[in-house]
Amino acid sequence: MSPTGEPLLADTKSDTAFVEFERVQKSYDGVNLVVKDLNLSMPQGEFLTMLGPSGSGKTTCLMMLAGFETATHGDIRLGGVSINNIPPHKRGIGMVFQNYALFPHMTVAENLSFPLEVRKIGKSEREEKVMRALGMVQMQDFAGRRPSQLSGGQQQRIALSRALVFEPELVLMDEPLGALDKQLRETLQFEITNLAHQLGITTVYVTHDQTEALTMSDRVAVFDDGRIQQLAPPDKLYEEPENSFVAQFIGENNTLEGVVKEINNGVALIQLDGGDLIDAKPVNVTKPGERTRVSIRPERVEMDPSRLQEGAHTLKAEVLEFVYMGDIFRTRLRVAGTDEFIIKTRNAPDQVRLKPGEQIEIGWMAEDCRALDA
């Protein structure tokens, strides 16, 4: 960016890794590792979301990238340059905070002009950039207001444009929409992804709202226990979870526990703890005798045995509850000893509406049912 020691970002190509975490560990107290072994590599222009339960270390990772926390071990690189020893203000990373952190004693325009002033940019250019950044979020009319005179959504927009006004190539956002209502969130989600793609900036986005993660991101990193459990595009994450944590965490999911009986031609035969046999796709299991937890999405369960493959195993089920949800029906079943087995069916004209007490038979395609770690 400049010869003053800021990392040279401009000449990196998009196919090489732009942001890299290599074997990063972090401990606050010298006893517990909050981040255990983080490896992550992002190309330029990617929108990556860190998703995970509270306390899983998402903010910590973001703070290490921004320079407010130092990694206890490992290397963080930006555009190929290690930034471990570069102070935050020289990293040139835009940041949106959860509580917006708009300076209350400055007007909106002064807030936006601040990063330009500290970069010693001339007055006229500053004003032009401020207005352009406000234009990106349709907030030109609010330039003279104080942050306290804005609604939550408007503050959020200003925080976003302030993080973008100095044209950073990397923007970090820590639960930027956490405090807003659902409708506003959806609008802003759309605006943020649009802006990010339009400007070609690389974005690291933190949330614990999985819908947000799935709809906004190019790739999602699912965090738990200080590790990335899975790093994949949203569809892959939903359809092909690599372990039972991810399967549980993303979307609604049915789990059944059992032991692998045999594995043939990429199909595992699982004996459930109740004694029933089912087919599954072996993901984290390799040999008979292993305990496993199988995972099946509610919408992939079939109630019509005629639509299943020849010889597929089926299970007996009793309908416990039927919920009409408009576009779909959500039915709760008792299956193989669990009362929490959910199936979802589309509200189509020919769709049957089950009644509590009914006995049915269910099954699924083997590749939709994933045998994961126990």
Add this chain to the structure above:
Amino acid sequence: MSALTENSTDNGVMMAADGTPLKRSLARALRRQKLRALMLIAPLLIFVLLTFIFPIGSMLFRSVENDIVANTLPETVAVLGRWDASKGELPDEEVYAAFVRDMVVAVEAKQHTRLGTRLNYESTGMSSMFRQSGRKMKKIDPETDGPFKEKLIDIHKGWGDIETWKTLQTHSGLYTSGYFLNAVDAQKTHEGFAWQPEEKQILLKLFWRTLVMSMVITGSCIALGYPIAWLLANVSARNANLLLILVLLPFWTSLLVRTSAWKVMLQQNGVINEVLVWIGLVPDAERLILINNQFGTIVAMTHILLPFMILPMYSVMQTIQPSYLRAAKSLGATNWTAFWRVYFPQSVPGIGAGSILVFILSIGYYITPEIVGGTKGVFISNRIAYHISSSLNWGLAAALGTILLIVVLALYWAYDRIVGIDNVKLG
């Protein structure tokens, strides 16, 4: 646009749902709120009125009250009003006769010495003149013993001095500006006003010194308190509590004890000097004079008033989230810029509140300057105390107090104009 849900406009005036102008219905709602607020503070208001405002008011009234002359010498005041002092002649017999009649009554009621004391503030010697004359005038019969002019001048030659009568005439009004003129080193004279002689001018200097020293004390409190308040607001809750206890520790001991401790510390063979001599920084013969001067007052008062600066600063700084500093740095500001442009402006309300508190407390401070200030380090309040309890010139004390009050209000007003009183946050 439905009339029920929207405010309709009628000739450009916004109307509320019930058709009254919006402004009026807003004013009505606000009035009700204010009334309720007033009721909540009423008990305290009444208490303060009875025990504080009225006594203070009556005290301040003394600064202009002067009915003692007219009450004690009613006839004299009436006839003396017709006397023209500019001719340079003594008043005629009529005035002397009236004076004798008044005095006989006054002596009977033992009022003449009080009058003497009052007039003595304006012209020294009056007190003893009235006392001596009063004793001798007991023997005079105002009905038969006339004419009195010669007799009075015999009793005390002061009655033959035109200045005596001028003083009496000048101060015969029911109200006087004399105390206020005294308070600013001047004097009410027959011709208007005149400055006191050079060697008697001390009060203006004292006012000035009080202001300057209070500012210095406020300044040192800011300089010493700001880092502590910052630390308090930025350490963990447990450490903050511990630190806070240390900050408040001085409150647990009596003010007198603390001030006396400073006396022990600062005197010529006190702790500080002993240590300096012992490590050889200061030769034994040239021990530093740290007490009974302005330095001593400033040190001791800064120490005593420091908590009043730290507490409001701390409570304001507590509300400044650390994410502001982080945001500033992420936007490219160095540590110093982030502090100066983002943190400091947000902490100004705390500085303002602390400064007002410390400044107003110190401008009226009394005990500490009295004990460690010597003659060079005393404040105007020490002078007020002197006039209240030693010289018993309550009028002058009241005038000094009133001026102090006005100065404080004026500074408060100036502060409001410059910094803005909304910018003060006490908690």
